[in-house]
Amino acid sequence: MHPDHLPEDCRPISNLLSRIGDKWTILVMRVLEQGEPIRFKELHRAIGGISQRMLTVTLRHLERDGLVIRTVYPTIPPRVEYELSERGLGLQQAMVPLFEWTKDNARDIYQSQIAFDLAKDKAVT
Amino acid sequence: MHPDHLPEDCRPISNLLSRIGDKWTILVMRVLEQGEPIRFKELHRAIGGISQRMLTVTLRHLERDGLVIRTVYPTIPPRVEYELSERGLGLQQAMVPLFEWTKDNARDIYQSQIAFDLAKDKAVT
DNA sequence: CCGCATCCTACGTGATACTG
DNA sequence: CAGTATCACGTAGGATGCGG
Numbered sequence: 001m002h003p004d005h006l007p008e009d010c011r012p013i014s015n016l017l018s019r020i021g022d023k024w025t026i027l028v029m030r031v032l033e034q035g036e037p038i039r040f041k042e043l044h045r046a047i048g049g050i051s052q053r054m055l056t057v058t059l060r061h062l063e064r065d066g067l068v069i070r071t072v073y074p075t076i077p078p079r080v081e082y083e084l085s086e087r088g089l090g091l092q093q094a095m096v097p098l099f100e101w102t103k104d105n106a107r108d109i110y111q112s113q114i115a116f117d118l119a120k121d122k123a124v125t
Numbered sequence: 126m127h128p129d130h131l132p133e134d135c136r137p138i139s140n141l142l143s144r145i146g147d148k149w150t151i152l153v154m155r156v157l158e159q160g161e162p163i164r165f166k167e168l169h170r171a172i173g174g175i176s177q178r179m180l181t182v183t184l185r186h187l188e189r190d191g192l193v194i195r196t197v198y199p200t201i202p203p204r205v206e207y208e209l210s211e212r213g214l215g216l217q218q219a220m221v222p223l224f225e226w227t228k229d230n231a232r233d234i235y236q237s238q239i240a241f242d243l244a245k246d247k248a249v250t
Numbered sequence: 251c252c253g254c255a256t257c258c259t260a261c262g263t264g265a266t267a268c269t270g
Numbered sequence: 271c272a273g274t275a276t277c278a279c280g281t282a283g284g285a286t287g288c289g290g
Binding site for chain 4: 039040041052053056072076077078079080
């Protein structure tokens with residue numbers, strides 16, 4: 001059922017992108033990029049529009065992949081801090097060209113989409 | 126509802142990654158990367174496990190973003206060829222570091238996941 | 251041969267309320 | 271403060287059959 005007979009490089013990349021390509025991961029990593037450990041609540045505020053649940057889920061994924069480090073201080077009230085790991089930092093750096101490309105092409109892509117949708121509508125008419 | 130008050134760079138990047146980060150886009154682009162125009166059926170065979178529908182959807186998205194070029198030869202039977210556009214090629218190149226990073230870190234990430242899941246199970250016990 | 255339309259299922263996402 | 275549990279919803283994805 002899965003593309004097992006593809007060049008081996010493709011699936012891991014596709015899998016990785018599927019995970020970091022979700023709705024929030026990039027946003028979270030970008031906030032974490034500052035280097036400073038940051039608390040859950042701060043993250044929640046820094047990232048607009050994310051629910052508590054999705055922030056938790058996203059952080060768990062990142063932690064599971066060893067991309068962020070989670071530190072718990074068993075105080076009362078509890079205090080939990082998140083920071084990018086070495087690996088996470090490396091991923092950030094690997095994504096820089098993609099960031100650049102996106103910035104350079106976002107407008108053109110948007111134009112293409114408009115044009116495409118327009119042609120579509122005209123075809124219907 | 127959306128993270129509108131984030132640094133402007135983040136959302137477009139997140140959006141782009143969401144689209145190219147889906148299950149098939151990377152795989153399709155990788156096959157297209159060869160440079161040769163390629164027919165639908167060939168693509169379908171080259172990419173194992175993809176349904177006809179998802180291949181169509183994926184190609185439409187890529188076409189809409191101006192990343193692939195779709196050429197129709199109105200012969201009988203019909204002949205449709207796909208190839209990477211300039212823009213698509215640029216995206217490919219921008220992703221090279223990410224590909225490299227993934228190749229270098231895939232194993233470590235996998236290990237982290239195992240360890241994480243194990244710790245989880247132990248916690249339950 | 252190409253790929254669109256339909257139906258259906260699974261999962262990601264979000265809102266809310268509750269626990270340590 | 272941090273995180274879990276529950277429910278509800280929308281979209282992605284897969285299977286199948288039809289049309290150009």
